[in-house]
Amino acid sequence: MKSKVWLSSPHLGGNELKYIKEAFAANWVAPLGPNVDGFEQDLELFLNEDVKVAALSAGTAALHLALIECDVTHGDEVICQSMTFSASANPIVYLGAVPVFIDSEKDTWNMCPVALKEAIEDRISKGKKPKAIIVVHLYGMPAKMDEILSIAAEYDIPLIEDAAESLGSRYKGKACGTFGRFGILSFNGNKIITTSGGGALVCHSQEDKDKAVFLSTQARDNAPHYQHSQIGYNYRMSNISAGIGRGQMEVLDERVEGRRRMHSFYSELCENIEGVKIFSEPDSDFYSNHWLSVITVEGAKTKTSKNHEDLRLAFLKDDIESRPIWKPMHLQPIFKDAPYYGGKVAENLFGNSLCLPSGSNLSEDERARIAKVMLDVLSNKKEYSVMR
Numbered sequence: 001m002k003s004k005v006w007l008s009s010p011h012l013g014g015n016e017l018k019y020i021k022e023a024f025a026a027n028w029v030a031p032l033g034p035n036v037d038g039f040e041q042d043l044e045l046f047l048n049e050d051v052k053v054a055a056l057s058a059g060t061a062a063l064h065l066a067l068i069e070c071d072v073t074h075g076d077e078v079i080c081q082s083m084t085f086s087a088s089a090n091p092i093v094y095l096g097a098v099p100v101f102i103d104s105e106k107d108t109w110n111m112c113p114v115a116l117k118e119a120i121e122d123r124i125s126k127g128k129k130p131k132a133i134i135v136v137h138l139y140g141m142p143a144k145m146d147e148i149l150s151i152a153a154e155y156d157i158p159l160i161e162d163a164a165e166s167l168g169s170r171y172k173g174k175a176c177g178t179f180g181r182f183g184i185l186s187f188n189g190n191k192i193i194t195t196s197g198g199g200a201l202v203c204h205s206q207e208d209k210d211k212a213v214f215l216s217t218q219a220r221d222n223a224p225h226y227q228h229s230q231i232g233y234n235y236r237m238s239n240i241s242a243g244i245g246r247g248q249m250e251v252l253d254e255r256v257e258g259r260r261r262m263h264s265f266y267s268e269l270c271e272n273i274e275g276v277k278i279f280s281e282p283d284s285d286f287y288s289n290h291w292l293s294v295i296t297v298e299g300a301k302t303k304t305s306k307n308h309e310d311l312r313l314a315f316l317k318d319d320i321e322s323r324p325i326w327k328p329m330h331l332q333p334i335f336k337d338a339p340y341y342g343g344k345v346a347e348n349l350f351g352n353s354l355c356l357p358s359g360s361n362l363s364e365d366e367r368a369r370i371a372k373v374m375l376d377v378l379s380n381k382k383e384y385s386v387m388r
């Protein structure tokens with residue numbers, strides 16, 4: 001029987017177990033220890049922008065703490081990219097604040113600067129200046145950071161970068177996650193590297209990092225007994241998870257290359273197929289880790305008149321996992337009453353795009369299986385000859 005081809009599965013390097021064994025040997029089986037410190041240092045070196053990183057239990061937790069550090073509280077409004085995973089928006093609601101969603105623009109599929117500016121001005125005119133802006137680098141693609149940073153600066157609103165999907169991506173040579181007041185990373189099992197579950201907050205001062213660590217370890221005041229003058233959280237990363245992270249950091253560059261190779265594979269495969277496009281960088285300012293490769297199918301233009309959903313079902317029959325792109329937040333039942341600015345860019349992309357198997361660990365045989373299904377559904381070609 002053929003094995004299942006996954007959309008994005010963990011790809012271990014080899015030294016993860018070594019770091020875990022060290023943790024066991026020294027009895028550092030706790031949410032602190034040498035692996036936590038080492039993993040944070042590895043990330044700081046990799047991001048290379050004089051940042052301070054706090055390792056946490058999840059990317060969602062990192063975003064929650066970033067919003068707290070931006071003083072977001074009950075009744076505030078926070079601007080958020082609409083086309084994203086729900087975890088980008090949920091922490092706004094944890095704090096009793098209201099998300100204001102923004103459409104995508106066509107080049108990067110990320111936050112549209114024009115709609116962002118319109119939203120800020122309209123919210124201000126209604127008497128409420130947004131407390132923070134959450135921009136996402138979707139599927140690894142950097143957002144239009146020059147434009148977005150300049151709008152955030154013009155209105156003096158802190159920018160939080162959700163870089164959960166974009167570790168290893170760069171905009172004009174600078175690492176995603178290091179542009180905003182805060183950046184957040186995720187090491188969930190499906191991300192480009194994993195700690196089996198975890199995240200990090202990227203800060204620009206030791207003070208901001210210390211505050212995140214304080215809040216993530218139950219907000220204990222400096223006293224021999226347990227004393228609290230703030231609400232705390234249990235969000236610190238465990239020394240075991242961080243051990244996996246240290247092993248993964250040794251192979252991060254290879255993982256980025258592997259994901260980018262998958263993107264090249266799809267680009268070459270689809271080059272001559274009518275009506276389809278592989279989501280790609282608009283120009284050389286953008287360098288995506290291509291965490292997930294995404295295909296856009298214009299059903300009316302393909303030779304076979306088949307669309308992205310036909311492709312998903314054909315993959316499913318062959319036990320190949322693919323997935324519709326994130327459904328925009330302003331179209332989600334839970335956020336139906338939230339304010340929204342923009343048009344139908346995100347909605348239209350959602351209506352014709354599909355995430356393709358993108359793991360850095362896919363074999364030549366698995367790629368051949370994928371290609372066969374794609375050519376069959378989209379161009380009626382039955383044969384796939386190995387291209388490299």
Ligand SMILES: *Cc1c(COP(=O)(O)O)cnc(C)c1O
Pocket residue numbers: 057058059060061084085087088136162164165185186187188197198199
């Ligand atoms: C995965 C993801 C998150 C959440 O990260 P977790 O570590 O799973 O909590 C947030 N935002 C985006 C865009 C993501 O893809």
